Every structure is written in C-alpha cells, then in structure tokens.
Amino acid sequence: MTGSFRDPSGRLFLFRDRALRVVNSQGAAALLDFLATDTGEYLTASRRLVTTNVLDAATDSLSFLIPEIETQLHSGGDQTLLEHERVPVQSFPYEWPAEMLHAAGALTLDLADAALTENYLLKDATPYNVLFVDWRPVFVDVLSFERRDPRDPTWLPFNQFVQTFLLPLLVNKHYGLRLDQLLTLNRDGIEPSQVARLSGRLQKLSPLFLSLVSIPHWLNKQQPLPDDAVYEPKKTGDPLRARFILQQQLKRLRRQLAKVAPDAGATSDWSEYMTPNKYFSLEYLKAKESFVVQTLTEIKPRRVLDVGCNTGYFSTLVARCGANVVAIDQDPEVVGALWRRAAAENLTILPLVVNLARPTPAIGWRNEECPSFLDRTRGVFDTVLMLAVLHHMLVVEQIPLEAILELVAQLTSEYLLIEFVTPDDPMFRRLVRGRAELFAHVNRELFESTARSWFEIVRVEDLLATRSIYLMRKRAGVSHA
C-alpha cells in the first residue's frame, strides 16, 4: 500500500484498486462545503476534479483491514473517511512531455479561478495535484481547496506555480532542457536564480524573463524587507478589490503559461520514423497495420501498453478499437505530438516519456512516495505491443533477448504483439555499427524458442524477408512477479 503524508489536513491511502483519504474535521468541513457548491459540483461533473464520496468508517470493512487507515481514523478528533475515483494508471510530472505539464498548469489555473467565485482558493499549486486519465488532466488533491479570507489579495502558492510549472516549461522551451531529467531530480521545480545563471544579458531583460526570473532573482539577492514584514498578511479593506487583484494575478499567470507553451511543430530525429523511407515501404506498413487490426478485432484488448509508440500510429489504431492505451517512448517530442493528437481526437491514450530499458524508478521519501513505473503497471495490461522496438532494446540498450521477453511476460496478463527484426535488416545493421559479431547468433529460431519459455505463438506473418510479426499468448501459470 502507498500513500501521501505531507498535507496536515489528511492522508491518502492507495490500496489495491481503491483511493481512500482520511481527513481531519477542519479539512473535511472545508472540502465538503466546497464540493457542495455549484462550482464544486460542476468541476466534478465535468471530470476536471476527481469524484469524492464520504464513507462510513464504522461500517466500511476495508478501514478495519488496513491498520494504517484505522490508526489514522483514531489519531485524534473527528476524522472523515473519503473515497475517490481511482485513476487507472498513475503518472508523475517527470514522465510527462511539456504538453502535458502545460495542460496540468492550465487546469490548475482554471480551478483556482473557479474556486475564487465561491470564495475558495487552492492552497498549493504543484503538478503532483494532477493525474491524467488517458489524455485528460484531472485534479486529484481535493484537500487543496480551502476557504479564503475575502480581504486577502495574496495567493501564497504563486511561487510554487512559477517554480513547478512556468520555469520548467520556460527552460524546456528556450534551452531544450528535458523535463524528465529536470523534474526527477527537482521535486520542487526550479528557482529563478537557477534560470538566471542560464540566461543571457539581453534575454534577462525580455518581458517574460524579467517577470519570471530577473526581478524575483534580484529581489531575492537584495533582501529589501525583513522576513516578518514580507510574510505578514496584507489585507485590504475592500473584498472586491482583493478579489480583483487575485483575478488579475491569475490572468497574468495564464498569459505567462501561454508564452511558455511548447511549440506545436517541434520535431526530433524520431518524428519521421514512421514515414515510409529507404528502410521500409508503404506496403510493409500497410501489411503490419492489417495484421494489427485483424488481431485487435480477434482478441479485443481492454488495456494495452504500446512500447516504443513513436508518434502513436498503432496506439491510435488500438484506441479506436476500444482499448485504453498507455503509450510509452523515450522521445519527449513524439510523445508530446501523440498527446496533442489524443486530446484533439479524444482518444483513450495516455502517452508517457518512459524508456522501458530504463523505466522511471521509485523516488521520494524512502523510495515510497512515487512508485516505479513497473510497480504501478504490474497487472494492468492484458496486451503489450512491441512493434519495431525489440531490435533497439537488443542493440542500443544491449539488453539480452531473454531478459526483455521475461519483463514483457510480467507486463502483460495475456497477449503480446511483437515484431522481430533479423540482424541482416538494414535498420538493424544501421544500429549495430560494426558490432555485427555480437548479434550473429540472433535469429528467428532463437527468438521463437526463447519466447516459448513464457508464451505460445498463436500466429505469425512475414512482413518482409527480415521482419516478422507475431501474436503470442502468455502460457498458463506464468505470473506477474
């Protein structure tokens, strides 16, 4: 079981397929009052806010089965037990392309604006408050809503929003720094002083950098006011004025968020990979597509992992056949392009920047706050797609064939759709770069005999002399462990 612990108003517990939260009386009162407002109901109904139900702790059997929940319920004062809709696959900001971080930031500002109409505000503004259901961002940290003092014009999470949304997007856009690397190491985002070191003199004077970087950095260095003067609440006499100021601050943040949005046409070396070229023809692509579509019609998968999804050509096919897809690739640009497409066409795809050869690890306090990608996805998928990716893992990542197939057998509960490429394939030879002897033993017979340790081969089709596509079914008795 995993859970969160930082919010003093309550604790979240994730147990099997349930998301349970124990909240103290103050937190519960504020939360339930907000959810009962027109705005709270609208946000929940429109699925931008996770659903919340109150449970009767005295009769819900689960609370007695889990000692940690029972302890929390009896930790002092009135405690309320809530249950939320469980998001099928958790993902974290360091697995998102820039497009998804931007969408999470936009949702945060939308909710802050909406809450203001009911005289509430968000008490924090971190990307960890947001999860994605397919392409759609959902705000899950319901305890973030709190009643505000009508005369207070200050939004204290302003700094957190700047450091965890705006500045990472700024450095990604202007310096090409990868968000997965930045946000894995920096849970609290990045500070203006760190960006100031990267910026040129003229750049520091541009309006966006002046506001987000240069002025805050300069003020931090100068320390013009003592701490108690800075942190003392600044109330206005006029609630309308306080609300106007907050609305303008949020508008300003929204404009800045628009300015750091990733470019729609951003490309990488992998963006054209699926375009027929000198390595493979349109006929090959169509034959592969036909095999995949026929297979999907036959096996009707519900939850699919597409490994090495690239721009999502096959993820899209799978989603259109009615499955929920988690599509992973190591390249942020192609994953970002796939997210844009999924959002535009409302496809049931969750695209993530994950390299299966080096999947995101467990991080956070005691390596328990944010479980690893493999732990979060164990038992989730009934089908795994590995199309034109196996040879990349063999050659580039140098993972042994047996180890790859063993991992895949843990990831899928039933089917594997996999493409095998022989060492004499032009793309294989291109990757090998003079190390052909290392892979001379790799052939179709070896691949099939290795796979049979975990799978039975249902069907195979030769797409080219050097490429074959297989539908495999996991053998009975092979576990996820």
Place this chain on the structure above:
Amino acid sequence: MCLGGSTPTLLTHFFSFFIYTDPGYGTLIWQLLLAGFFGGAFYFRRVKEFLSRRKPDNEKQ
C-alpha cells in the same frame, strides 16, 4: 499530493490555517508589488466607470 514547507512555525503564527507550501521570498515580494499595481488599477477602473456614468447625465442636462 503536496510539497513540504520550509518555515511552517513562522507562517502558522500569522495565518488561521496551516500553510505548508513555500511562498518564496523574491517571488512573493514581486507578487505584492504587482498586487499594489492591480489595486491601483481597480480604483482607476472604478473612477473611469463613475465618470462614464456621469457623462450621459451631464449631456442630458
């Protein structure tokens, strides 16, 4: 999920609810300066609305 605050005891004294997100220093002062600007804009807008309401009345006279 939330981030831990760096100076919770200092902030608890001033607010009726527990603040645990780091408001920063330079960014907070910048926010306060912007708030002063927007506060001025609020009154400027009110004066402008008041004057534009008065003008049609004066024209009728």
